[in-house]
Amino acid sequence: MSTTMTHTGAAASPSNGTTGRQTRFIDAIAFERIKVSSVRSTWWTLFAAAFITIGTGALGGGGADQGDTAEIVLKDIFIGLPIGQLAICLFGALAATSEYGTGSIRSTFTAVPKRPRLLAAKALVVCAVSLVTGLLISFGTxxxxxxxxxxxxxxxALSDGAVLRVVVGGGCYLGVLGVFALVMGLVMRASAGAITACICLTFLLPLTFRALSDLGVLLLKWWPTEAGQRILDLVPATRYLSPLPGLGWFAVCTLVALIGAISRVSRRDA
Known part of the structure; x- marks a missing residue:
């Protein structure tokens, strides 16, 4: 009697919305999508970032004059992109740490016991949201x-291939940055720590490198987030990586860090 009841209870578990089968990767993606879309503060943060960044772009364009080059004009237009970076970092970090803060991460791991599958789905959802938001912000700006x-x-003009590369690349950079911030959240497991780490790695350390001499130039060349931002250079600088290789290097470093974070989370307690 007890055996039958136990078997029935396990088979009827609604944790993944199915009966008697393991959670598939597509189920994990749907699970993470619902969680992300249900957090209103996330959407307000991204909306505010888009509004401020686009508004700053309008002001930057209005300040351009006849003596400026196309490169200077484009930099003035995208001068507010760091605000978008901060919002994407906040979104990516909170996508991981909010569950640790509320303790719901245990329920999540129960619903999807295979942690690598769950975390890969979470990374894919965060990347998709960050990428779409980044492209909207970039084209809107x-x-x-x-x-x-x-x-x-x-x-x-967008008909200029380099200009189109800057605009599309800016959105792609923010898409990778969202996953980068997710990695910080998975490693730190605390919102304050993850956000602080993102700010240090994305803003503060590069500023410190700029105060150095030749060593600083070398560090800036290979620093992942700085290399990724080269996609925004209309005219590539010889002392840094080229735009597409720079973004590729940032993506590779983020993927390696994500694999390491997934491995670490899979081995430790919730």
Whole structure:
């Protein structure tokens, strides 16, 4: 009698929305998508970042004058992108640490016992949201900045392959950055620590490197987030990685870090 009841209870477990089978990867993706979409603060944060970044882009474009080059104009338009970076870092970190803060991570691991599968699904969802948001922010910023340019100022056009690469690449950079912040959240397991680590690795350490001489140039060249930001250079700088290799290097470093974080989480207690 007891054996039958136990078997029935286990088979009827609704943790994955199915009966009598293990959670598939597609189920884990749906699980993570629902969790992300149900957190209102996440969407308000991303909306505020987009609004401020696009507004700053409009102001930057309005400040351009006739003597500026297309490279300077584009940098002025995207001057507010660090705000978008901060919001994406916040989103990626909280996607991992919020469950540790509430203790719901135990229920998550119960629903999807295979942790690598769960964390891969979480990374895919975070990357998708960050990428779509990043592309919307990047194209919105470019459009607002271009519309605010004066008649005499240079107008960087998307028909120029380098300009299109900057705009699309900016969104792709934010997509990778979301996963990078997720890794920090998985490692730190605390929101304050993960966000602080993201700010240090993305903003503070590169500023410190700029105060150094030749060593600082070498560190900036290979520092993952700095290498990824080279995608925003309309004219590549010879002392740094080229735009596409730089973004590729950032993506590879983030993937390696993600694999390490998944391995660590799989071995430790919730």
């Amino acid at each position: 470019y459009t607002a900045g271009s519309l605010s340019l004066g008649a005499a100022a240079p107008h960087p």
